[in-house]
Amino acid sequence: MLRSAALCLALATTASVLPRSRAFSSTARGGPPSWSDLEARLPSALVPGPAVYGVGEGPEAADLKGKTVLYRDSNGWCPHSEQAWLALEVKGIDYVTVLIDGDDNGCYDEPGTTLPRLEWADGTVHVGSADMVALLEKAEEVRPGSPDFFPDISVSVDIVRMSIQRRFGGQMPRFTKPSGTAPFVYRADKAAKEGEIVQEFKYQVSLEEIEETLEEYEDGPFIAGEDVTAADIFWLPFLERFAAHLPILYGGLRPRSQAFEAIQDFYDATDAIPCYACRVKGRGETWRRVLRARHPDLETIDDEVAGPPVDLPAERSYKPDSIWSRYANGRSHLAPSPAAEAAARIVRDRDVIAEAAAAACATLSGGEVDSALRELCGILSSTGDAEAVAEAAKKLSGDAREVAAFLDGG
Structure with missing residues (x-):
């Protein structure tokens, strides 16, 4: 429900501090703040963000005219949808989002068929993974340079x-079988049995070759050196999933570890890209849950x-709040910290979130869910960094922790 790793940090900390038993302290003295109090505390919750149309909402053609969609x-x-999404964000191109049901579309089983679909403001259209290079080239044309998606590094090799x-x-x-939820997991060669996964040694070889590719340019952690390019945009959604999937498929195979220093440096460098860490990136816990649920x-x-x-670099020098501040700067619809943004998202979409939480938390009444959401927003909007959130979470009621666990699992 709240996708990015940086944004979910506050909720994840809150939900994991204590057991999920409801038998705990009540809400703070005087009860949780009202929604109007929270709106006053979180003015960004009242500022419209970039347009996002949900499944079935069907925007009018006039609403999309002259816009990149x-x-x-x-x-x-869908990893290919993530490629397109990340390209727009990295380039800072304004766009409207229309959400499509992935199961109805079939993109989870046959990724790259009809999603993503990117309709540019000038009428150019790119569809699916087959158009991805053209899509990335178009992004460079629309917003050239800084970062340059296709830099001229060598006169003889277009790296x-x-x-x-x-x-x-x-x-x-x-x-391997095409799959949006289990990419490069299932074998599809003639000798493979149904449901047989790729042998571990093949992944070992793949990681070693990727390691060599990332070591080719010593002046930076990305594929073509010190700056992110179209190649990194293309590869990243898959490497993101590998970091979560491989340890639970093969045990000792961990892409994000000292065993693969260049790959680990790549992960760390991409986590310092504000729009990726704060907006586009999926969480490792989510990728594992989806893999298990979709492929039992x-x-x-x-x-x-x-x-x-x-999910994030282990170095003390990495400051999620600082990364978020860089992303939020100049965006009035975003709160100043990950915790406050989580609260603002709840405040803004409270009716939809409350309905989903009530369905998921069957032991809670609608009024209890509403109170729990306000209590949670009160904690998130009145504290600072992750450590402060963790400390404040010790005072949460059992109802609020149950709802927080649901939100963190979305």
């Missing part, structure tokens, strides 16, 4: 296009054994 899956699971068109297919495990035949290792997914 991104059609993507509503769950945010960016080669990394997309040749290296990607050559270095990822080959002969898979034998996966328990998280207690495999370890939790690593």
Whole structure:
């Protein structure tokens, strides 16, 4: 429900501090703040953000005329939709989002068929993964430079296009089933049995080759050096999922570790891109949950054994609040911190969120869900960094923690 790793940090901390038992302290003295009090505390909740049309809302053609429109899956699971979304964000191109049901569209089973669909303001249209290079080229045309998606690094080698068109297919495990929720997991070669996954050694080889690619340019952590390019945009959604999936599929295989220093540096560098960390990036916990739910035949290792997914750099120098501040700067519809933004999102969409929470938290009445949401927003909007959120969470009622656990799992 609240997609990005940086944005979910506050809710994740809140939900995990204490057991999910309802038998705990009541709300703070005087009860939780009212919605009007929260709106006064969180003015960004009242500022309209970029237009997002939900499944079935069907915007009028006049609402989209002359605008760049991104059609993507509503769950945010499609890696190719993420490529297009990230390209627009990195380039700072204004766009409208129209959400499509991914199951009805079929993009989770046959990714890249009709999603993403990007309709540019000038009428140019790109559809699916087959158009991705053209889409990235168009993004560079619309907003050239800084960062340059297709820099001229060598007169003889176009490293960016080669990394997309040749290296990607050559270095990822080959002969696998197309899947948006389990990319490069299931074997599709003639000798494979139904439901058989890629052998671990093939992933080991893939990671070693990706490591060599990232080591090719010593002046920076990205594929073509110190700046992000179209190649990084293309590769990142898949590497993002690998970091979550491989440890629960193969145990000791951890892309985000010292075993693959260049890959780890790549992950850390991308997490310093504000629009990625704060807006587009999915959470490792979500990728694991989706993999297990959509593919129950898979034998996966328990998280207690495999370890939790690593979503953010371990270095103390990494400051999520600072990354968020950079992203929120100049965007009046965003709150000044991840915790406050989580609260503002709840305040803004409280009716829809309350309905979903009431359905998920069957032991709570509608009034209890409403009170729990206000209590949670009160904590998130009145504290500072993640440590302050964790400390404040100790005072949450059981109802609020139950609702927080639901939100964190969305």
